[in-house]
Amino acid sequence: MSAFVKLLQSILLFVALSISIFFLKNLLPNDPVEQSLGIYSENEFDDRAYSDSEYRKEAIKLGLDKPKFYFGFIPSDWSAEYQKLLIPQHKKIAHALISRGLKWEDIDLYLKAGQESENKSAIMALNSGLLQGTNIPNNLDFGPNYTELLLNIYANKKRSFYYPVFQWHGIDNQYHHWIKTCIDLKNNLSNIDNQPAGPKISSALKWTLSITLPTLFLSFFFGIFLGFQRVISKSKIWDYLQNILDLFHSLPLFWFATLLVIFFTTDDYGQFTNIFPSIHSMSFSTGLGIFNNLKYLLLPILCYILLNAGYISALMTSSLRDQLSKPFILTAQLKGLTKKQIIKQHGLKNAMFPIVTLFTSAIPASFAGSLILEIIFNIPGVGRLLYRSILLADWNIGLPVLLLLSAITIISYWVADIIYAKIDPKSSVAKA
Amino acid sequence: MSTKSYISNLSAGRNWAVIGIFFYLFLVVLSFILNSESWSSDLNLEKNYLGPFKDGNHILGTDGLGRDVLAGILNGAKISFLISIATSFFSVMIGLTLGYLSGYIGNERIKSHPFLISIYLFLCCLWIFYSWSSGSWFLFLIILVCSIFVIHFVSYKFNLLKANVYLPLDDIVMKLIEFSRSISGIFILIFCLAIFEGRSIWNVIFVITIVRWQSITRFIRAELLKIKNVEYIKNAEALGIPSFKILQRHLLPNIYRPLLTIMVYGFAVTIMLEATISYIGIGLPLETVSWGTMLSESRSYFQAWWLAIFPGLMIFFVTMSLRKLVDTTEDNWTYL
């Protein structure tokens, strides 16, 4: 496929990803209005109660009264007033009442009844019954104005037939504004601490790349080297090394990293085990030179390499041996080429295929693995930034980071395709 | 290659792996017999954080709430076994289905008329709409499936619309896989962390299946692509043998050996994933003790090394045995 089509597909992928994040983010327990009103909760009730009108004002300020997307399909028996319901509790009650067959005017009336304070406890009992789907208490009385309403609620009719109605909302919708603010990296401010998102993401990226790049290169270097030696050389050392690395590969990453931290960073178990510096990170720019910063990264990199190199070398060995068992190698040997020449000219190129596949899928995987390492070793990288921004619903940072990670994944697959084409001109990729 | 020669090809190093697997299975059986579920949740706050061999009742020590570590190891074996079996089953089912559709059937087999396809898509959209607005998705799903069957049957019987366009199944499935691969694993895990409130073992099975299904599907698809064009399969099709029989007689026997390899390997990966997920805290009910939950508890009091070492060693041991079992690097014979 041509490069242009690929590019188009990737852009479509990004758009699909952003749309799915937009709709999925509402499932998080976070309420953006409460967050911006300053309601935080630390295990107990907040110091103040906010009124419904304050909630509405804040919701309008945040733009939550706009339609969600460019277009929508609305059931025909919902009125436009439904959009105006900003308080989540009201929305849920409206849903529950509609499925009991009530018309919109009745729902409106019911919500108004909730504002009056004489009916508070009765309304609360009715609400909890409606929302849970359990039985509603039978003997409620809100006063003379509402008898008909109550009759309708108790009647519990089935919802009448409705059909979807297409509505075009235009540019002024939540998704559009959300994307615009999130993508604009220069002026984009994080919701939490109002710092511009660009420098935050780039500094986190610096830290993460300073773990993942050395890890990838070093582990692949060692893996390929070890696998190579196992096939070539006669000594058994390499096999023993492979066995040791195999052992490490079966360890859970977080467990091994924690053990390393406990045993090797402090004097706890003897002076001689205090090899590695303890976990405490400095910002990238300060510090006494590059070595001082990088020494904090040595332990995580070592950890990751130990755990992964075994798999790579095993793969290398097996694929190299696979190649070397092919008949054309016999031909080459008969032709008189030396071992080294055979391997260099014929064996390596084909053996690299699975390694390249592994490499390109290891790039996104190493980002995921770096999340665990970042938490244990306290490194302020992209994984921690992403985790924190999703938990606190800070999408101004979360969305660019997610798109960035997807971009890295897609780019690595492109790179894989290019390398395939180079190594093996016969492969189907190069044909297209 | 028959099973017997397969086993006899195991190198000496693999004997240990077999012993390890048997030990693991022995633990699983033991956990069912001894009802480890209730034994592991038996707590006694007075006897918490006991070290191993300190108390006659608790050979391997106790955790922060006084629950026995040995019981926890047994229960962890059971949980990991159940989760891995379930995940392997589901992901292989999905993998076989999708792999068959995209590998064997591929881009150029199923025909339909574009009009019919658009009607089916329209009906699917209607289903999404109605289940979203009313919540009773199952009822509407039945309606959807019935209507699709009816339309298909009617158009087929009365030869209404000639099928003249190929349905590109392979491309669709590959796009799906690519999409889910680009959504990085972190994202899925974090979302599951945020969304899953109800706790049961099925949450963990669900999450691990989502993470694993793509590699199995791609693998099965690659295998099927390889043998799709083999002579005798083409002959079988030409003879008019129904595809079900071809599937049963020719395809499955060819892929079951690499499939077995990947299932055993996947078992090991699942055990590791389950430990990681329980460590993060998603999914398993709080009363359940598994290797991952024991490891996560060990973090809060790392003086209690027995809480970290024993489950960790078990995970290590089982994973390594499984890996060694299917390690094929010793097999190849080279000219050099």
Add this chain to the structure above:
Amino acid sequence: MNPLKFLSFLLLFIIISCSSEQKKAKTDTIKILLPMDPERLNPVYDPRSIGREVFQYLHLPLADYHPEKLKLYPILIEEIPTLKVDEKGSFYKLNFKKEATWNDGTPITTKDYEFTIKSVLHPETVIKSWKPYIRKINDLEIIDDHSCKVYVDDTYMLSLEITCTPYLLPFHSYPKGMDIMKLSLQEIKELTDESNPELAEFINEFNDPKNYKGSLGNGPYTLKDWVTDQKVSLEKTPEFWGAESKDNPFLAANIDKIEFVILADELAAVTAFKDGQLDVIKGLSAANFKQLNAGYPEAEYLTSPSTRLYYLALNNKDKLLKDPSIRKALAALTNVESMIDNIEFGYGVALTGPIHPDQGAYNERLSSQIYNPEKAREILKSAGWKDTNSDGTIDKMVDGVQEELVLDILITGSDLGKKIALLLQDETKKLGIGINIVPKDIRRMRKENLYNYNFDIAALAATVDLAPIDPYRRWHSDNIDAKGNNVSGYNSSAADSLINLIRETRNIEERERISEEFHEIVYNDQPVIFLYAPTYKVAINKNFKGTVTSKRPGYLANTFKVL
């Protein structure tokens, strides 16, 4: 490159970088652990406690609770005022210290106070948490630059606190500030929600998000550097106005620099502490604190009573739990002593009611031996609960329907909540009560369950202020509604009348006596299950000499001395 050469080069690189670290005693900096980024350091805009640990050195309120005497102590004012009356009503006269200045040299005047009060009151300014308290100020009369009269409602028992404890905003930092000063307090209170065009510019300037992060301070330290999620560095204010005062603990600045290191992970914090990278850790879990105490002698380990309470809220409106005998039975099944001994390793004190044992109003005659499984069994039997259908849980006919005694307990997923829930589940299982543990995010829990009284049991924590106890918010039946603070729905007319009496009594001994009666009533009604109050645990490196206090956050680093 030859791989072996590369390997040896790499090894050399590793050895060079890994030079062991000296534990140099840098005595001009003290490093304190902060479990998370404070996000905002402006006490007026955001007084949350995580920021308080940092901003208490940067900003000073007019007065605050003395860390040792635990009474109000003047900081920016000359003395704590007493209530006086004149023709306009009862008032407090505030005399500001003439030497107090902001960190840029501008003197602190009553203009700053007036500006702060008026901006908080304005309905459109972004400060939400203080509005309902500041509203209780009736009027403000400025006498001159350093004295003013604050008119309050004398029946409100916290009137002294709301007058003296606000933090101040620097009036001269807001160029448009004059606009709001022109309005009187009464006029601002009457402003409705619609925006006023004259104040629009002021509102925009005031609500600018960059004000959240921090503003000009008046404390003994100033903010030098803040790297999000990593560290916050404070430095001694040059020419600080309070440098001469010897007795005032809030004005001390014994150490030149304070650095807060942000580490979320306890393991990381403990290893950093052992390695000399951290000097003060507060808030470790009991197990780690005990282990450090036993194994690391180069530090000092101090504890002090805290004002945090753990309790299990019971929904008093639930059809099963509205029967007090069931609540008492459940309380008899929580072995609080064992929890303190084994989970907190002794660092806690059991509670019998909403009042902390160290507070004067604590009723000592009430027995704290509540755990009694036999008594629980008897209570349930005599209330008529039997397992009639042999399904393992006891049941009873309630309102004509056979109800199984199965309850859901909501927890937030923290380690402690999990442990307590599992313990309760274990104890109740023996009697045939079924408990389901439901972990839920605290935000969801509030919205879906607590606001609607749609829960059975919820494991919560509360923080009690050092201010005089006002049980109104949590225990009065007025506050039973959505977003009210009466979590359990406790409704007792006897308690209500005592609460009203407490609020109106000015005499401290009388108030304490009434509070003891209130304690007894709550003890007998058992609306919630009170667990315990943990103690503050602070570990300080031996290079520094420090003290702990019951006042949040448990220590005042500026009072530490270098040894």
